[in-house]
Amino acid sequence: MGRESRGIQSIEVGGTLLQALARSGEPMMLRDLAREAGLPPAKAHPYLVSFSRIGLIEQDATTGRYEIGPLALELGLISLRRLSAVRIATPKIAELAGAIDHAVSLAVWGTNGPTVVRLEEPSHAVHIVMRVGSIMALLETATGRAFAAFLPPKTVKAALESGLDHLGVGYNPKRAPKSPKVAEMLAEVRAQGLARAIGDPLPGVNAFAAPVFDHAGHVALVITAMGPAGTFDAGWQSPLATRLRACAAEISKQLGHGTVQP
Incomplete structure (x- = not known):
């Protein structure tokens, strides 16, 4: 595989969670988000923690649902x-x-x-x-x-x-x-x-x-x-x-x- 084609697999895996959230268009529970991304919840959770830290997603403290975060909104704008x-x-x-x-x-x-x-x-x-x-x-x-x-x-x-x-x-x-x-x-x-x-x-x-x-x-x-x-x-x-x-x-x-x- 050429140098230009190399990527970081973990980012691509985590990207499936963002894609699933984007397809949904509304806040999702961990189990539903993981299922849509084709990942076990235990594997999906660390990605969501990291994405939350950088603002790509955020979790509602009351409902526990995940939704698009401020950084993702800023990039979209x-x-x-x-x-x-x-x-x-x-x-x-x-x-x-x-x-x-x-x-x-x-x-x-x-x-x-x-x-x-x-x-x-x-x-x-x-x-x-x-x-x-x-x-x-x-x-x-x-x-x-x-x-x-x-x-x-x-x-x-x-x-x-x-x-x-x-x-x-x-x-x-x-x-x-x-x-x-x-x-x-x-x-x-x-x-x-x-x-x-x-x-x-x-x-x-x-x-x-x-x-x-x-x-x-x-x-x-x-x-x-x-x-x-x-x-x-x-x-x-x-x-x-x-x-x-x-x-x-x-x-x-x-x-x-x-x-x-x-």
Whole structure:
């Protein structure tokens, strides 16, 4: 069995309990939950204790029934927000791509960093290395910089220290911004509301990237427009930059960003 296929059997066994609870959709007694998962109650109980400790499930002190815990609910809400954001943004980027006649992508913050989930191509052929599923380098691409500028600093620091940035498209250690320059670069992104890449990492191709925020002010998505340097106006106040900012702002508004909370 290859290295990529190896897993932890005990987690997979415990996962059957979570799957059974999800299928039920309501609180369950230990014996019923164990039966649905195909496990003896004595074997199921230690898993439930561990899941309770990390918040994946919780037990009602009165009835003794197990139900979905706060961590599971939080993970579900994050997934729903992300799916909602992508669903709302998809027709918007298609409209933007048609208006500017340049490629436009949609990226989310994934396990390995900025991850492309949608790509609208222009009417004319353009050479881009980005495709759906691509991981973008955090500091060397416009997409990555837009995330880096608006994500919590601890998230960015952890990603860089873990080496996630090295996995991304556009990463080149010889061109990677040095520490003193990074803060300046990200401050410019925040000031302009856009990240910009001019002929780098792909020679002859310019790009702008704009963050999209959710109701809590967190970065939900990044929209990136890219095209040949000869036709892609990379001026901060260019019509293209203005359209991209407006598109990102409109999606943010639909996600509840800027609304007054009760």
